Amino acid sequence: MADIPGTARVVIIGGGVVGVSALYHLAKAGWTDCVLLEKNELTSGSTWHAAGNCPTFSASWSVMNMQRYSTELYRGLAEEVDYPMNYHVTGSIRLGHSRNRMLEFERVMGMGRYQNIPMEICSNDDLKAHYPFLETHDLEGGLYDPTDGDIDPAQLTQALAKGARQMGGKILRFCPATGARRENGEWVIETEKGEIRCEYVVNAAGYRAQEVGQWFGRYVPMVAMSHQYVLTEPVAELEAWTAENGRKLPLLRDVDSSYYLRQEKTGFNIGPYERNCKAHWITPDDPMPDDFSFQLWADDLDRIEWYVTDAMERVPLVGTSGVSKIINGPIPYTPDGLPLIGPMPGVPNAFEACVFTFGITQGGGAGKVLAEWITEGGTEWDMWSCDPRRFTGFVDQAYTTAKGMEVYGHEYAMHYPRHFWPAARDQRLSAVDTQVRALGGQMGYYNGWERAAWFAQDGDDTSIEATETWEREGPWQKRVAEEVGGVREDAGILDLPGFSRYHVTGEGAAAWLRTLVTGVIAKPGRIGLLYFADDKGRTVTEMSIIRFAEDDFMLITAATAQWHDLAWLERHLPEGSGITITDRTEDMGTFIVAGPKSRDHLAPLTDADLTQGWLTHQNATIAGKSALLIRVSFTGELGWEIHAAPADQPAIYDALISAGLKPFGMFALDSMRIEKGYRAWKGDLSTDYSLLEAGLDRFVKLERNDDFLGKEALAAQRKAGLAKRFAMMTIDIGDYDAPYMSTVWKGDEIVGEITSGAMGYRTNKFVALSVIRTDCGEPGTALEVEVFGERRAAVVTGDEALWDPQNERLRA
Numbered sequence: 001m002a003d004i005p006g007t008a009r010v011v012i013i014g015g016g017v018v019g020v021s022a023l024y025h026l027a028k029a030g031w032t033d034c035v036l037l038e039k040n041e042l043t044s045g046s047t048w049h050a051a052g053n054c055p056t057f058s059a060s061w062s063v064m065n066m067q068r069y070s071t072e073l074y075r076g077l078a079e080e081v082d083y084p085m086n087y088h089v090t091g092s093i094r095l096g097h098s099r100n101r102m103l104e105f106e107r108v109m110g111m112g113r114y115q116n117i118p119m120e121i122c123s124n125d126d127l128k129a130h131y132p133f134l135e136t137h138d139l140e141g142g143l144y145d146p147t148d149g150d151i152d153p154a155q156l157t158q159a160l161a162k163g164a165r166q167m168g169g170k171i172l173r174f175c176p177a178t179g180a181r182r183e184n185g186e187w188v189i190e191t192e193k194g195e196i197r198c199e200y201v202v203n204a205a206g207y208r209a210q211e212v213g214q215w216f217g218r219y220v221p222m223v224a225m226s227h228q229y230v231l232t233e234p235v236a237e238l239e240a241w242t243a244e245n246g247r248k249l250p251l252l253r254d255v256d257s258s259y260y261l262r263q264e265k266t267g268f269n270i271g272p273y274e275r276n277c278k279a280h281w282i283t284p285d286d287p288m289p290d291d292f293s294f295q296l297w298a299d300d301l302d303r304i305e306w307y308v309t310d311a312m313e314r315v316p317l318v319g320t321s322g323v324s325k326i327i328n329g330p331i332p333y334t335p336d337g338l339p340l341i342g343p344m345p346g347v348p349n350a351f352e353a354c355v356f357t358f359g360i361t362q363g364g365g366a367g368k369v370l371a372e373w374i375t376e377g378g379t380e381w382d383m384w385s386c387d388p389r390r391f392t393g394f395v396d397q398a399y400t401t402a403k404g405m406e407v408y409g410h411e412y413a414m415h416y417p418r419h420f421w422p423a424a425r426d427q428r429l430s431a432v433d434t435q436v437r438a439l440g441g442q443m444g445y446y447n448g449w450e451r452a453a454w455f456a457q458d459g460d461d462t463s464i465e466a467t468e469t470w471e472r473e474g475p476w477q478k479r480v481a482e483e484v485g486g487v488r489e490d491a492g493i494l495d496l497p498g499f500s501r502y503h504v505t506g507e508g509a510a511a512w513l514r515t516l517v518t519g520v521i522a523k524p525g526r527i528g529l530l531y532f533a534d535d536k537g538r539t540v541t542e543m544s545i546i547r548f549a550e551d552d553f554m555l556i557t558a559a560t561a562q563w564h565d566l567a568w569l570e571r572h573l574p575e576g577s578g579i580t581i582t583d584r585t586e587d588m589g590t591f592i593v594a595g596p597k598s599r600d601h602l603a604p605l606t607d608a609d610l611t612q613g614w615l616t617h618q619n620a621t622i623a624g625k626s627a628l629l630i631r632v633s634f635t636g637e638l639g640w641e642i643h644a645a646p647a648d649q650p651a652i653y654d655a656l657i658s659a660g661l662k663p664f665g666m667f668a669l670d671s672m673r674i675e676k677g678y679r680a681w682k683g684d685l686s687t688d689y690s691l692l693e694a695g696l697d698r699f700v701k702l703e704r705n706d707d708f709l710g711k712e713a714l715a716a717q718r719k720a721g722l723a724k725r726f727a728m729m730t731i732d733i734g735d736y737d738a739p740y741m742s743t744v745w746k747g748d749e750i751v752g753e754i755t756s757g758a759m760g761y762r763t764n765k766f767v768a769l770s771v772i773r774t775d776c777g778e779p780g781t782a783l784e785v786e787v788f789g790e791r792r793a794a795v796v797t798g799d800e801a802l803w804d805p806q807n808e809r810l811r812a
């Protein structure tokens, strides 16, 4: 019988690579009083049968960071813990069948270079040199990543376990957790062999994470997909080649055909992500068994036959040997294919590190991130991409299954900037959705809410194929320019459902909010834009705070931030304070009305006092319906936000359209906000930057004589000076917009990164927001920005808006 400790600081449920890495990293951080519970033997879930591929490649900056960290850790681990491991750093090649694919490679290579991953673009001849058995006649080229390779997943897990144990971590095998309950501010984790009381608990149960989540009242959004790889018999020619060259072939990914092909000893391993994929354990006739440890599903060669044949044509050597074995195991997917790492939504002191699609290559980094969440309350790198709170209340199993299958079938697909994936759409619809679509609205989704990205006119190509491009040019471009023109010259309207809103009220609410915001809260009757910093002074979030009365507020924030920002507020609310926070997101919808003539259009429809100044709010009637009018504008033009109950919105929208307001979409809004230098959450505003680095100095009131979270850190940073900071710039752009994390160059040195950029249709310039080395921030400094592999000339314009820097139009 396992020796069950009665207490521990942290209990981790699940002994796959991720749970064990979490234990290792907690121990490394000095948290050694931690226990890992494993139902069966370590690795018995998905880990034991994983192919073990370890790419660093990712189109996501944060995921690439996590994977890079893993590979660096794995390289030194065997020696560090004295546990020999098979880790072959063979390099990898990705094949490009199209110009678009080569552009994706250029973009990822740019990010890789910034993370010291020396990827290289390959010609077909280069590909042949890396991989002589390859057919290249129909390829455009490829990408070589020397840091890629494969690792034995079981050995990796055992090495991490050994390291964790050496530092004091405890692992209990064959000891399933059977339940959890909250008692006196602690968690009690139940097992068949006794109970453990602990401060923190981590769900690292892999494909069983949903089952474990239920004990906490948490729906874990995941679906178990069947993933197969085929192992071939040894290939004599490959054996001879390896002996002669002293190396294995690099890992090959034919991403357009959708499979990986790896040398496994002297044979091959072919693993497809097939379009006609299969999800398991989602219907009553296919329940998840109580125990699936070390088990596999039956082979299903039919499903992957096309891919295996394609691999034989690509590398004819593959076809010279027979199949020796097929592995068909569960691989869990979230709706966007990225894992869940971070706080368990709505549950105190509980965390998730589960639903990993690429847990072998991400396990190392994930353990670090999870340990930081627990020990420091936040992470070194901004990890919103993997934060469990990115999926909010609308996400159910039908949605998760549909999206999970879509992601699996497009695992290697390119994510174009104006493409919205089609599965499981229309989850959350605005009250005026029908009217918006009738006007030509081409919809995109934001935390499940459908919003118009742009408005098509008769004859415009609105097919999904038209959006499969990196180029700015497309059917939308002319319309976006016209929409911006409408706002600039006259007035426009944007239906913006899904703003997250929280009602904060109760005696002491103002005093409490002051402890969290870096600026000054407005007086009753007014509204202010306020920032929330963490203890390191980094930007947690931005909210518009409407003050109705001394201690009565409405806080408005981004749609996607709904659960994140609520959690931040609740985490800092003192127990028994009497202050209440209520999520009122669904109670109201929002229209943005903007443009120099918006007052003229609104006046006949409302009894509101439209002379009230900027940053005020008032209750009024519009088109006979009640609404809250707020004088703010994300476009930089004279304007109002009109907040109204969904039932009243259709009448108001109709009246405003009839009054001559022109509909505009999210693409136009993005273009206008960037010209004004307005930051967007989790691009420009993230915990990767402090408020000062993000150029938000005017929102940081260090002279305030009371304390607020992050004040000390920000004061210290201001005193010490900044190594990097926010700057706007214009770029002599080509056909492609500069994406997030495009690198900024001065001569041969990278001096910073772009956080967002868009064509400005009022300034007729491509405008970008960046964070760059302070010494490069002088207005007029000539720099270059790498955009899809091409260096484009850029000029720093400082941190002043390019459009209406004095805010005269805004205050008109």
Ligand SMILES: Cc1cc2nc3c(=O)[nH]c(=O)nc-3n(C[C@H](O)[C@H](O)[C@H](O)COP(=O)(O)OP(=O)(O)OC[C@H]3O[C@@H](n4cnc5c(N)ncnc54)[C@H](O)[C@@H]3O)c2cc1C
Pocket (backbone or CB within 6 Å): 013, 014, 015, 016, 017, 018, 019, 037, 038, 039, 040, 041, 042, 043, 044, 045, 046, 047, 048, 049, 050, 051, 052, 053, 054, 175, 176, 177, 178, 204, 205, 206, 207, 208, 212, 227, 228, 229, 293, 327, 328, 329, 330, 331, 353, 354, 355, 356, 357, 358, 359, 360, 361, 362
């Ligand atoms: C065929 C195949 C090939 C793959 N190839 C790759 C690859 O090449 N590269 C890559 O990065 N990824 C690959 N993967 C994915 C990879 O296997 C997973 O992402 C990874 O193993 C997940 O690790 P984990 O620790 O999150 O989960 P798991 O390994 O599933 O571990 C979870 C553990 O939790 C335990 N557990 C569950 N419930 C309880 C409970 N109540 N109490 C105690 N313990 C519990 C389970 O027994 C299990 O051991 C592949 C997957 C498949 C199916």
